[in-house]
Amino acid sequence: MKKIAIQGIAGSFHEDAARKYFGDEEIEVVECRSFQSVCELIDADKVSIAVMAIENSIAGSILQNYSLIRDYHLRVIGETYIHIQMNLMMLPGGKKEDIKTIYSHPVAIRQCVEYIEKYFPNAKIVENQDTAKSGKLLVEENLRDAAAIGNLRTAEIYGLEVLETGIESNKKNYTRFWILSKHANQHVKTNKASLCFEVGHYYGALARVLNIFADNKINLNKIQSVPIVGKPNEYTMHVDVEYDSEENYEKAIHLVLKNVSSLSILGEYVRGELEISNQ
Amino acid sequence: MKKIAIQGIAGSFHEDAARKYFGDEEIEVVECRSFQSVCELIDADKVSIAVMAIENSIAGSILQNYSLIRDYHLRVIGETYIHIQMNLMMLPGGKKEDIKTIYSHPVAIRQCVEYIEKYFPNAKIVENQDTAKSGKLLVEENLRDAAAIGNLRTAEIYGLEVLETGIESNKKNYTRFWILSKHANQHVKTNKASLCFEVGHYYGALARVLNIFADNKINLNKIQSVPIVGKPNEYTMHVDVEYDSEENYEKAIHLVLKNVSSLSILGEYVRGELEISNQ
Numbered sequence: 001m002k003k004i005a006i007q008g009i010a011g012s013f014h015e016d017a018a019r020k021y022f023g024d025e026e027i028e029v030v031e032c033r034s035f036q037s038v039c040e041l042i043d044a045d046k047v048s049i050a051v052m053a054i055e056n057s058i059a060g061s062i063l064q065n066y067s068l069i070r071d072y073h074l075r076v077i078g079e080t081y082i083h084i085q086m087n088l089m090m091l092p093g094g095k096k097e098d099i100k101t102i103y104s105h106p107v108a109i110r111q112c113v114e115y116i117e118k119y120f121p122n123a124k125i126v127e128n129q130d131t132a133k134s135g136k137l138l139v140e141e142n143l144r145d146a147a148a149i150g151n152l153r154t155a156e157i158y159g160l161e162v163l164e165t166g167i168e169s170n171k172k173n174y175t176r177f178w179i180l181s182k183h184a185n186q187h188v189k190t191n192k193a194s195l196c197f198e199v200g201h202y203y204g205a206l207a208r209v210l211n212i213f214a215d216n217k218i219n220l221n222k223i224q225s226v227p228i229v230g231k232p233n234e235y236t237m238h239v240d241v242e243y244d245s246e247e248n249y250e251k252a253i254h255l256v257l258k259n260v261s262s263l264s265i266l267g268e269y270v271r272g273e274l275e276i277s278n279q
Numbered sequence: 280m281k282k283i284a285i286q287g288i289a290g291s292f293h294e295d296a297a298r299k300y301f302g303d304e305e306i307e308v309v310e311c312r313s314f315q316s317v318c319e320l321i322d323a324d325k326v327s328i329a330v331m332a333i334e335n336s337i338a339g340s341i342l343q344n345y346s347l348i349r350d351y352h353l354r355v356i357g358e359t360y361i362h363i364q365m366n367l368m369m370l371p372g373g374k375k376e377d378i379k380t381i382y383s384h385p386v387a388i389r390q391c392v393e394y395i396e397k398y399f400p401n402a403k404i405v406e407n408q409d410t411a412k413s414g415k416l417l418v419e420e421n422l423r424d425a426a427a428i429g430n431l432r433t434a435e436i437y438g439l440e441v442l443e444t445g446i447e448s449n450k451k452n453y454t455r456f457w458i459l460s461k462h463a464n465q466h467v468k469t470n471k472a473s474l475c476f477e478v479g480h481y482y483g484a485l486a487r488v489l490n491i492f493a494d495n496k497i498n499l500n501k502i503q504s505v506p507i508v509g510k511p512n513e514y515t516m517h518v519d520v521e522y523d524s525e526e527n528y529e530k531a532i533h534l535v536l537k538n539v540s541s542l543s544i545l546g547e548y549v550r551g552e553l554e555i556s557n558q
């Protein structure tokens with residue numbers, strides 16, 4: 001059985017992502033306290049694969065995770081997108097009018113603040129490390145006058161009753177997760193790559209790189225300059241590209257290498273589909 | 280006296296930024312509970328200027344603030360950078376060995392976690408909305424066995440004693456703040472601009488825009504693609520450019536307009552200096 005390291009506990013959005021990516025394959029999720037310990041587990045060969053959030057449509061890229069992936073020399077071997085839906089849950093038999101306290105992760109609370117203010121203006125809000133942990137807490141401490149906000153998987157695992165679904169304000173919020181390993185994809189036909197590089201500090205340095213991609217029919221899917229702290233006017237570029245022809249991609253990379261310093265290929269993989277239902 | 284709206288209270292990093300930008304000018308800081316209420320105050324002409332964090336060197340761009348600025352049609356009229364230093368403070372006469380609880384903002388706590396774990400492994404950590412509020416709380420509730428983590432201005436305003444300075448792990452962390460108004464800069468010679476635009480979905484669409492900047496000796500200072508949720512494969516580009524000649528800049532913008540859809544000029548202003556001491 002594949003062992004997959006995730007940050008957080010069973011029932012979290014990270015577990016959702018792992019199960020979505022691996023589909024019918026049997027997997028064992030290894031719970032970690034932090035993103036760093038996820039990387040340490042792979043580094044020490046305790047697990048061969050990790051699933052890690054890399055960007056969210058509201059909050060943007062998780063730059064700290066980019067740094068970890070580079071520091072630990074991990075490779076991206078796949079990606080998956082999870083539509084972030086929030087739900088209100090209680091112990092079975094719980095009633096909304098009994099809710100005095102609501103537990104959840106601070107980001108989840110922010111995403112549901114309109115719902116909370118409308119329906120539970122007097123509830124005490126308690127921030128927790130994890131949405132799944134908030135659900136687990138209700139069970140562990142038998143909290144009958146409290147609710148948790150989290151995903152459906154949390155309710156399923158901990159036997160909670162879902163009183164309301166889709167309570168988040170932004171209905172089109174998704175998080176992108178990377179599947180990481182120590183070793184790159186091999187013998188797999190890929191159509192997407194994630195790269196980091198630095199360009200010289202002269203007019204048109206970046207334009208030159210983008211021209212190479214365009215000339216080779218490679219689509220730019222993401223671009224973000226990240227300042228290198230301590231080096232004014234120097235940037236690391238984070239770029240995702242998509243291509244139909246691996247041959248064109250190889251040709252372009254060869255040319256790009258001559259125009260950038262320190263190119264890192266974080267990974268080449270099969271692009272994930274972003275399905276957001278139009279509720 | 281100029282009225283400046285900030286998110287947070289006096290003593291916060293936002294107040295630091297306002298005082299740094301306006302220097303010797305007398306200003307009155309108007310405290311707001313959220314970034315949205317900052318925008319509402321300007322919109323209702325209750326204040327003429329706001330100061331708002333827009334990116335941090337560790338966490339990246341604050342995309343929600345970009346959205347607010349666009350939603351409220353605000354203009355960037357200036358920028359300033361604040362080096363984020365964290366300090367441990369107590370009521371006067373307090374001793375480190377008495378510290379049982381440490382109050383601060385969650386992000387500040389994360390930035391000082393190595394220091395806390397090393398010197399105060401048993402302290403209870405309480406998350407607060409604001410670093411300045413954490414300091415104020417010590418005074419209001421006369422908490423003699425507690426410390427707050429925040430900037431020096433907080434200690435100064437609330438009469439706290441600083442027991443340790445520079446307790447953050449990353450010594451080169453800075454936050455960039457924008458100075459915002461309802462109206463654009465006029466009669467000011469500018470050398471930096473912040474733009475948002477969308478490009479067509481064809482090979483080289485973005486490269487074409489960057490070529491125009493390069494041809495006109497305009498430096499790209501920041502670039503970030505932000506997915507437009509609900510529209511797969513469409514992006515808003517956030518771009519900062521720097522230029523010596525306003526004439527070249529005007530010429531480039533004129534050409535860029537023909538190659539993008541919905542260009543927004545968030546503002547043209549004088550670039551701020553990023554000074555980070557090498558401790």
